[in-house]
Each structure stands twice: as structure tokens, then as C-alpha cells.
Amino acid sequence: MISISHVSKSYGAFQVLKDCNADVARGEVVVICGPSGSGKSTLIKTVNGLETIDAGEIKVGDFRLAPGVTHVAALRRSVGMVFQSFELFPHLTVLSNVTIAQTKVLKRPKAVAEEKARSLLARVGLSAHITKYPAQLSGGQQQRVAIARALALDPEVMLFDEPTSALDPEMVNEVLDVMTSLAKQGMTMICVTHEMGFARNVANRVLFMDGGEIVETADAATFFAAPRSERAKSFLARILKH
Amino acid sequence: MNFNLSAITSVVPFLLSGLLFTIEITVVGVIGGIVFGSLLAVARLSSNRLLSAFATAYINLMRSIPLIMVIFWVFFLVPWAIGWLTNGGRPVAVGASLTIYVTFVLFEAAYYAEIVRAGFRSISSGQYAACEALGLSKLHAYVYILFPQAIRNVLPILLTQTIILFQDTSLVYVISATDLLGAATKIAQRDGKLVEMYLTVGVIYFLFCYSASQLVKRLQGRLAYGAR
Numbered sequence: 001m002i003s004i005s006h007v008s009k010s011y012g013a014f015q016v017l018k019d020c021n022a023d024v025a026r027g028e029v030v031v032i033c034g035p036s037g038s039g040k041s042t043l044i045k046t047v048n049g050l051e052t053i054d055a056g057e058i059k060v061g062d063f064r065l066a067p068g069v070t071h072v073a074a075l076r077r078s079v080g081m082v083f084q085s086f087e088l089f090p091h092l093t094v095l096s097n098v099t100i101a102q103t104k105v106l107k108r109p110k111a112v113a114e115e116k117a118r119s120l121l122a123r124v125g126l127s128a129h130i131t132k133y134p135a136q137l138s139g140g141q142q143q144r145v146a147i148a149r150a151l152a153l154d155p156e157v158m159l160f161d162e163p164t165s166a167l168d169p170e171m172v173n174e175v176l177d178v179m180t181s182l183a184k185q186g187m188t189m190i191c192v193t194h195e196m197g198f199a200r201n202v203a204n205r206v207l208f209m210d211g212g213e214i215v216e217t218a219d220a221a222t223f224f225a226a227p228r229s230e231r232a233k234s235f236l237a238r239i240l241k242h
Numbered sequence: 243m244n245f246n247l248s249a250i251t252s253v254v255p256f257l258l259s260g261l262l263f264t265i266e267i268t269v270v271g272v273i274g275g276i277v278f279g280s281l282l283a284v285a286r287l288s289s290n291r292l293l294s295a296f297a298t299a300y301i302n303l304m305r306s307i308p309l310i311m312v313i314f315w316v317f318f319l320v321p322w323a324i325g326w327l328t329n330g331g332r333p334v335a336v337g338a339s340l341t342i343y344v345t346f347v348l349f350e351a352a353y354y355a356e357i358v359r360a361g362f363r364s365i366s367s368g369q370y371a372a373c374e375a376l377g378l379s380k381l382h383a384y385v386y387i388l389f390p391q392a393i394r395n396v397l398p399i400l401l402t403q404t405i406i407l408f409q410d411t412s413l414v415y416v417i418s419a420t421d422l423l424g425a426a427t428k429i430a431q432r433d434g435k436l437v438e439m440y441l442t443v444g445v446i447y448f449l450f451c452y453s454a455s456q457l458v459k460r461l462q463g464r465l466a467y468g469a470r
Contacts, residue, residue: 073377076375076377083371085368087366089369090391091390091391100387104379105379
């Protein structure tokens, strides 16, 4: 479904991604973890072309992304993304947030788009809030709207860039629950997250990044039980201490 | 000093027609200025260097010269320019109203452009990323997502600029147009009622601008997101 091969990227003299290689099969849930500044967010943003790449190639389904490829409309139609800071549109209601891309990008009739939005908002447990504005919702609710907004375009792949990092602790689970049920329904997902419980229980595989490199790739159980690299061991020791 | 109230009442219709023209200039200047100014703002923020350089140069030029000069230029030069292009070099008469409308749109657009640009820059980069990730075209992103937020964020400043525009319309008296100040000046000189006329229009300008500035104050308090 997704293949990332020999992808590199630099900001000036600083190399953020160094020869990254990874494959994600259809229906697979892959968690990217690693210390901050390791290039996780940059890597996930290359998959839908939000970040350009300097070398290598990324394939998503039939779409091929390479340095210099700028026409990415078709790619973005099949890849949904959820951001750390939600990025809902503050001047639109919850319902409009979920319908706008449907009507403008997919040219769905308004009634069809609203029907779809209502059913998605019901799925993430927000039916009672569709006429509210984002500022009237809690962080966890906003992030669930953001997930519904991304799902509204029927993506084949969902990207999550630290979806729970900006949330108060008591709201993390409501978002993770939605992500878990999405994974169970067979969505192909790439998640940058520090939620090791989610990684352990839901992910098929874990990519561990450090210093712009994918240091280790392993199935989730193996990664947590017996990480191979020293860097992964010390990372896990630090975050799983408590 | 001899203040004669009846000197005012008899010329109220003439003053009102002047006020009407002042309001017309303001309305045309605001609408045209914000439309053209928004295009300039988008052009200035564009990644197209040529477009951005043109918009920047235009804005800097307009903001570096006094409005009164632009009024003169458009009034004296545009008939020649149009004549050159269409009439074999002979100047073409252009009405005073049209001259004034064009001038104010061209001039105010430069100021509105900078305000709208500030509005765009106040939007977090994540909003741009969200538009891209959803596959919205640049045009859709600007029209439905970015522009409404930008305008909302700078609405008080836009209104303040509009108050300044309303006051600036008085400069059209230099080409003998009959706006509010022009009407007052004409009567003042005809009847020798300088004190009455200039006091009256002063009060009218004050009432308009003061109530508008009170509106700005109230808007500023109410505009925070969520306080609906």
C-alpha cells in the first residue's frame, strides 16, 4: 500500500531524514516512535506531500511521489491526516468542518455531504455537538471532529501526527478509542505517537526513529519485549520508567 | 463673533448632497479598496516572486506619497493617459466623480492590503497545512478558510482604516468636488459664513467618526472566538 524507499531530506545543512525505508501493507497499523527531533513528524508529512523530499521515492497505492513532484491533489484525496493541534476551522461549525472538503474537493451535493458528516460524527460520539463551533468543544472532542473531517473523504490511509500530545490526560483515551476502532475496521494507519499502550495493543509494527534514521523496525510485541538496538533500549527505558 | 443659525438651515439640502457624495466615496473606497487590497495581499504573500515584487512595489509606492498627490495625478494625468491610448494623444474628459472613485480605490487598496496581509499572517501555519491535507485548492482554501479568518482577525483595524478613509475624502475639495467639505466651502465663500459652515461640517465629521470608533471598541470586545 505504502512504500517509502531511500527517502532523505535536509533543511539547509541539517539532515532531518536519512535514507528512510519502510513499507506499510493495506490494513496495517504502524506506529512511529522515537525521541523528539528524530524526524518522525517530518517523515509522516512526506507521505501526503506536506513536506517535500530531496531524494528517494514514496509510493501510496498507484501514486508515486519523488523530488520535484508537486501535483499531489490525487494523493491527498486518498490520504487523511490528523494533526497534533487539531487545526479545525474556527469560523465553521462542527458540521461544516466535516462537510467543506466533501463539497469543495469531491463535489458531493450538500445533502449527501451532511448525511455523511452526521454519520461520521455519530461514529466518534459527537452527534450532540454538530452545530457548535470548535472553540466550544474540549480538546478531545475537537480531535475527534478532526478525525471525522479526515474520514469524510473516504481515505485509504490515515496519518496521525501526535494526535494526543496536545490533550489533557483525561481526554487521551477518548481519542485513542476512536483510533483503535478505526484500526479494527481495517484502516491502514501510520501514527506518530508517544502512547506506548496504544502502540503495544493496536499497532502491528513499530518504527523506531532517531537522528533522522529509521533505526529499528519490528512487530509491536517484539519491539517492546526485546528491542535490538541500544538506542531503542535506552529510549524505552526512559519512557516506560513510570 | 456673530453666529447665524439661519445661515445653516437654509443650505441643509446642499450640505446633505455633499454628505451623500462623501458617503459614496467612502463606500466605493471601502469595497473597491478591500477587494483590490485583498488581491494585493494575496499577491504579496504569493510564492511567485514577480507577482510578490509587483504587489510590494505598488503598496510601498502608494503608502509613500500623500493622497493629495494621487488625487492630482489621477485628475490631471489620467485624461492624457487615456487620450494617448485611445484618442491619438488628445486628452479625454474624465468626470470628477470617476476620478475620485478610481483614486480612492487605488490609494486605499495599498493600506487595506497591508491590513489583510497582517490578517493572513495571524493565521497559524497549521491551518494552511490542514487545507492542503484535505486537498482543498488554493482558491478554495483562501475563499472559504483563510480569508474569512483573516478578515475576522483584523476587523477592528479595517474599521479604523475606514474611519480614516471617511476623513480623507475631504481632500477632494482640491479638485473642486462637492463633497461635504466642498459644499460647505462653497457656501462659506458665497455667503461669507465661514464660522457657521466649518463648525457645522466639523460636528458632522465628528459624529460619524466618533460613533464608528465606538463600534470598533465594542467589536474588539466581542470578537474572541467562542464568545458568541
